[in-house]
Amino acid sequence: MQIAHDILLRSYRSMRTIRDFEERLHVEFATGEIPGFVHLYCGEEASAVGVCAHLSETDTIASTHRGHGHCIAKGVGVDGMMAEIYGRKSGVCHGKGGSMHIADLSLGMLGANGIVGGGPPLICGAALSHKVLKDGGVAVAFYGDGASNEGTTLESLNLAMVWQLPAVFVCEDNGYGEATGASYACAGTQKARAAGFGMPYFDCDGTDFFAVYEAAGQAIAHARAGNGPVMLHVNLARWYGHFEGDAMTYRVNGEVARERAEHDCLKNFRQRVTEVSLLEPSALDEIDTSVKDEIEAAVKAAKSAPLPEPADLEADVYVSY
Amino acid sequence: MSKKSFRQAINEALRQEMQRDPRVVLIGEDIAGGQGGTAGIVDAWGGVLGVTKGLYTEFGAERVFDTPISEASYIGAAVGAAATGLRPVAELMFVDFVGSCLDQIMNQAAKFRYMFGGKARTPLVIRAMYGAGFNAAAQHSQALYPLFTHIPGLKVVVPSSPYEAKGLLIEAIRDDDPVIFLENKVMYDDEEDVPDEPYSIPFGEANLTREGDDVTIVAFGRMVNFANEAADRLEKDGISCTVIDPRTTSPLDAATILECVEDTGRLVIVDESSPRCNMATDVAALVAEEAFDALKAPIRRVGPPHTPVPFATVLEKLYLPDAARIESAVRSVMAYKKTKQDA
Numbered sequence: 077m078q079i080a081h082d083i084l085l086r087s088y089r090s091m092r093t094i095r096d097f098e099e100r101l102h103v104e105f106a107t108g109e110i111p112g113f114v115h116l117y118c119g120e121e122a123s124a125v126g127v128c129a130h131l132s133e134t135d136t137i138a139s140t141h142r143g144h145g146h147c148i149a150k151g152v153g154v155d156g157m158m159a160e161i162y163g164r165k166s167g168v169c170h171g172k173g174g175s176m177h178i179a180d181l182s183l184g185m186l187g188a189n190g191i192v193g194g195g196p197p198l199i200c201g202a203a204l205s206h207k208v209l210k211d212g213g214v215a216v217a218f219y220g221d222g223a224s225n226e227g228t229t230l231e232s233l234n235l236a237m238v239w240q241l242p243a244v245f246v247c248e249d250n251g252y253g254e255a256t257g258a259s260y261a262c263a264g265t266q267k268a269r270a271a272g273f274g275m276p277y278f279d280c281d282g283t284d285f286f287a288v289y290e291a292a293g294q295a296i297a298h299a300r301a302g303n304g305p306v307m308l309h310v311n312l313a314r315w316y317g318h319f320e321g322d323a324m325t326y327r328v329n330g331e332v333a334r335e336r337a338e339h340d341c342l343k344n345f346r347q348r349v350t351e352v353s354l355l356e357p358s359a360l361d362e363i364d365t366s367v368k369d370e371i372e373a374a375v376k377a378a379k380s381a382p383l384p385e386p387a388d389l390e391a392d393v394y395v396s397y
Numbered sequence: 398m399s400k401k402s403f404r405q406a407i408n409e410a411l412r413q414e415m416q417r418d419p420r421v422v423l424i425g426e427d428i429a430g431g432q433g434g435t436a437g438i439v440d441a442w443g444g445v446l447g448v449t450k451g452l453y454t455e456f457g458a459e460r461v462f463d464t465p466i467s468e469a470s471y472i473g474a475a476v477g478a479a480a481t482g483l484r485p486v487a488e489l490m491f492v493d494f495v496g497s498c499l500d501q502i503m504n505q506a507a508k509f510r511y512m513f514g515g516k517a518r519t520p521l522v523i524r525a526m527y528g529a530g531f532n533a534a535a536q537h538s539q540a541l542y543p544l545f546t547h548i549p550g551l552k553v554v555v556p557s558s559p560y561e562a563k564g565l566l567i568e569a570i571r572d573d574d575p576v577i578f579l580e581n582k583v584m585y586d587d588e589e590d591v592p593d594e595p596y597s598i599p600f601g602e603a604n605l606t607r608e609g610d611d612v613t614i615v616a617f618g619r620m621v622n623f624a625n626e627a628a629d630r631l632e633k634d635g636i637s638c639t640v641i642d643p644r645t646t647s648p649l650d651a652a653t654i655l656e657c658v659e660d661t662g663r664l665v666i667v668d669e670s671s672p673r674c675n676m677a678t679d680v681a682a683l684v685a686e687e688a689f690d691a692l693k694a695p696i697r698r699v700g701p702p703h704t705p706v707p708f709a710t711v712l713e714k715l716y717l718p719d720a721a722r723i724e725s726a727v728r729s730v731m732a733y734k735k736t737k738q739d740a
C-alpha cells in the first residue's frame with residue numbers, strides 16, 4: 077500500500093500530538109489543578125488517526141467520553157482543547173463542557189459524549205444529513221466495546237442498514253468497559269453482530285497505524301460510495317486507568333508495560349517508515365520537538381487564560397427564547 | 398453507634414438487608430468490578446465511587462450481579478425480577494443515565510400496580526448519584542428527583558446525611574413499591590454518628606433539623622446542610638428559622654410543611670434541581686393553596702438558573718444554591734412589608 081508523504085507526516089504528527097497531550101494531562105491531573113473526570117486515549121492513537129486520515133471537514137464523527145484523540149485527529153486545535161479542560165473561557169466550548177464534551181461542529185466533530193452509546197444514533201442522523209443533502213460526506217461513530225452493549229448502538233446498526241446510510245461504526249475494543257472485561261460483558265463477537273445485521277465488517281490491529289489506515293480506507297470507501305454502512309472493529313489497549321485516579325487493580329501486573337513495549341503505535345510507525353527510508357528520522361524528530369513545544373504552550377496558555385464570566389452561566393441555553 | 402461516612406452508611410444498609418433477606422440482590426455496572434479482567438480479581442471497584450465495595454466478596458455471584466453497559470436491559474431486568482419474587486437494588490450510577498432506560502421505570506415499574514388492578518407488587522430500589530459540585534458537567538450533574546416525583550407509582554428518596562441515608566435505604570428495600578433513591582455524590586465522605594444496628598425511617602415523615610418562629614425553610618438533600626448553616630448564621634442576628642427536610646419527595650409530608658408555615662408565616666424553599674416544575678414550585682403551590690392566609694410575605698425559592706450544569710468551577714459555584722443565597726432569601730422575606738392595605 078502506498079501512502080503519500082504528506083499523509084504520513086500529518087498522521088505521525090497527529091498521533092504524536094495525541095500522545096503528548098494525554099501524557100501531559102496525566103501529569104497535570106495529578107497536581108489537582110484539572111477539574112472533573114478525565115479519560116485518556118494513550119495507546120489508542122493509531123485508531124483515531126488511521127480513520128480520520130480518510131476524512132475531510134465535510135465528514136462527521138461522533139466521539140466518546142475518551143474523546144481527546146478523536147478531536148485532535150479531526151483537527152480540533154490543542155490550545156482550545158487544553159483551555160476547555162482547564163475550564164477557561166478561551167476553551168472550544170467556553171469552559172462549559174470540559175473534557176467529556178469537547179466539540180467543534182465546524183470541523184465535523186459532533187462532540188465527545190458523557191453518555192455511553194450516545195454517539196451511534198447521532199451518527200445515523202449525521203449520515204442521513206449527508207445522504208439527503210448529497211454532500212458526499214460520511215459519518216463515523218467511534219464507540220467502545222462497552223458501548224457496543226448499549227441498545228442505542230445495536231438499534232443504530234439496524235437503522236443504518238435499513239436506511240442504507242453512509243455510516244461507519246468504529247468499535248474501539250480495548251478489552252474493558254471501566255473495570256469490567258469485554259470477555260465478561262460482550263456476548264458473541266462484534267463480527268457476528270455485524271453479520272446479524274448483514275453489515276460488512278472489517279477488523280484491524282488498532283496499535284498499527286498502517287493496519288488501521290488500510291482497513292478504514294476500505295470501510296470508508298464502501299460507505300462513501302453509497303453501498304451502505306460498515307463496521308470497523310479495532311483491537312486496542314488503553315495505557316491508563318478508565319479515568320484518572322483508577323488504580324487498575326483488575327489488570328494483571330505488567331500488562332500495560334508490555335503494551336507500551338510491544339504495541340506502541342508511534343515507535344512502530346517510526347521503525348516502519350525509517351526502515352524502508354520512506355521518511356527520514358530527522359523529519360520525525362522535528363515533529364516530536366515541535367509538538368512538544370506546542371503542548372507546552374497550550375498548557376501554559378490554558379493555565380493563565382481568563383475564566384468564564386458570570387454572564388456566561390445563562391448564555392447559550394437556547395438559540396432564541 | 399459510630400462515626401460513618403455517607404458511603405459507609407449506604408454500604409451497611411445494603412449489607413444488613415442482604416443478610417436479613419436472601420431475596421435482596423444487587424444489580425449494576427461495576428458494582429463489583431474486575432470480572433473478565435486479566436488480574437482475575439472480582440470486587441475490584443465496588444461501584445464507581447466504592448459504595449458497594451465488599452458486598453460481592455461477602456455475598457457472591459448469586460446475589461451481586463455486574464452488568465454490561467446496557468441500562469435498558471438491566472434496569473428492566475430489575476423491574477421484572479421485582480415483579481416475580483426478588484427484591485433487587487439496582488444501581489444506575491449517575492441519575493443522568495436514566496435517559497437510557499426511562500421506559501422501564503416510567504412505563505413499566507411505576508404503572509404495574511395500577512394498570513394491573515392492584516395485583517402487582519414491584520419491590521424495587523434504584524440507587525443513583527445526583528447533583529452538581531463535582532465538575533462533572535451537564536451529563537453527570539443533574540438533580541432529577543422532580544422527574545421521578547412527577548410519575549405516579551414511584552416513591553422518591555433524597556437523603557440529607559449518613560444517618561438519614563441508612564435508615565431511609567433500609568426502609569426503601571423493605572418497601573413493596575418501586576423506590577428511586579438518590580445520593581448526592583458530593584456527600585459520600587460526609588460523616589456523622591450512625592447506629593450499627595439496622596433501623597428504618599418511614600417515608601413521608603419530614604424531619605425538622607431546626608425549629609424557629611420567623612421563617613420556615615424547606616430544603617432537599619444536600620441543600621438541608623446549607624439551610625442549617627444559613628439558619629445558624631441568622632440565629633445570631635435574632636432571626637429564628639425552622640428547617641424542614643422532607644426526606645422523600647414522594648410521598649411528601651405536606652402536613653408538616655403546612656403546620657410550620659402556619660407558625661412562621663414565611664417560607665423559603667431550597668431546591669438544587671432545575672427551577673421549572675421542580676420541588677420548589679410544588680411546595681410553593683401547596684402552601685399558596687392551603688396556607689395562603691398564614692403568609693406574611695411572598696414565598697421565595699432558592700435554586701439554580703434554568704440552564705444545564707456548567708463545567709467550569711466558577712460557573713458551577715454560581716449555579717448551585719449555597720448558604721449565603723439562602724440567608725439573603727430569608728432576610729428578604731423578613732424585610733417584606735405589605736404595601737397595599739388589605740381591604
Ligand SMILES: Cc1ncc(C[n+]2csc(CCOP(=O)(O)OP(=O)(O)O)c2C)c(N)n1
Pocket residue numbers: 140141142190191192193219220221222223224250252253254318426466468490494497
Ligand atoms: C449510559 C451510560 N452508562 C454508563 C456510563 C458510565 N461509563 C462511562 S465510560 C464507561 C465505560 C465505557 O466502556 P467502553 O465503551 O469500552 O469505552 P472505553 O472506556 O473502554 O474507552 C462507563 C460504564 C455512562 N457514561 N453512560
Ligand SMILES: [Mg+2]
Pocket residue numbers: 220221222248249250251252253254
Ligand atoms: Mg472499552
